[in-house]
Amino acid sequence: MNTSDLIAQIAETTSRPKAEVKEILDAALDTIVAAAKKDEDVTLTGFGKFAVRHLAARTGRNPATGESIEIAATRKLAFTAGKGVKDALVLPKKPAKKAPATKKPPARKRA
Template structure:
């Protein structure tokens, strides 16, 4: 399912126009993004948790040359599904 199909499904289930559903979906995604950017986690009970995981600097290899390289430390968004979501797809 792509974003357009997702918006159409939300519009149908919520009984709203696609334009309103698009604004609502965009607002939810923007809110999650802004919260993670600030370093906070987002917990949606039953659905899951969005958080940031810090990765340390580490050594890697260039696969084409075999030369050792340093992979910089970074922050990555992480999603951990909740029990209700896990049970629904199992």
């Protein structure tokens, strides 16, 4: 699903014009990015949490030449799914299969 598909689905679900939904979605995403720029977490209860993760500077290797390079410190936006999302994604358990019954060898006759 891409942005236009998401907008169309929300518009259909809420009976709102696509232009209005696009405006609201853009505002929500802009707000999340603005909070991330300030190192603030955004928690949507039942859905998940957007948090800024800080990656320290480190030494890496250029795969083409094998030369060591310095990788600068950076920040990234990470998403952690909430309980509601995790529960929605759980696959139903399949019933356990019974092991096939093994046939017993015929009893020996005593003479």
